[in-house]
Amino acid sequence: MTSLLFLPFLIVVVSSASMEWCEYWTLLDQKESHPECALFTNSKETILRRIGRYPDEIPSAAVPSSPITPYEPILSASPPKCENEKEIMDCIECESHCTNTNPPCTRDLSCSRGCVCAGGFVRSMGGECIPIQNCPILPTEKEAKVYIDNVKRYMPVIVNDIWKFIFGVEQPKNSIVNTPKILSAIFADHF
Secondary structure: OHHHHHHHHHHHHHHHHHHHHHHHHHHOOOHHHOHHHOOOOOOHHHHHHHOOOOHHHOOHHHOOOOOOOOOOOOOOOOOOOOOOOEEEEOOHHHOOEOOEOOOOOOOOOOOOOEEEEOOOEEEOOOOOEEEHHHOOOOOOHHHHHHHHHHHHHHHHHHHHHHHHHHHOOOOOOOOOOOHHHHHHHHOOOOO
């Protein structure tokens, strides 16, 4: 009985894997030599278009005869137009932004083609392209530690002052409000 319940899952997984292999064989122009791909109807052009290549813009000699990997450059005679301060890039995941002006761009990335901020501009937190000098200045690790240390030092004083304001008395030592636990919950990584 359990094997019958497992059968639909197995069929879906196998057919999904078969479809990927059929795409692979189609791109290599070897689909006919693989009978398991007989029902696979996508053409080479359809697959290329789905993964961001434009076969009608590529000279036939430029169409790769090996499997296409995500990090290969996209061959196109007329790339799509981008807005001002943007340019076309084969791997938008490698785009610079305010928090990382030099992102690592490796072959392990699954790349997508699109418009990115042009040279001298970076993506802001709001998604716009801004000059790199307009990015907010982020605190260094040392500055952040000083800030956290000050908050940890003054938080018990602040909690006690609020307690005094609300109840008119100092926070009792055996109160329900446990300041160290509050601090450790708020600043778990730094406490």
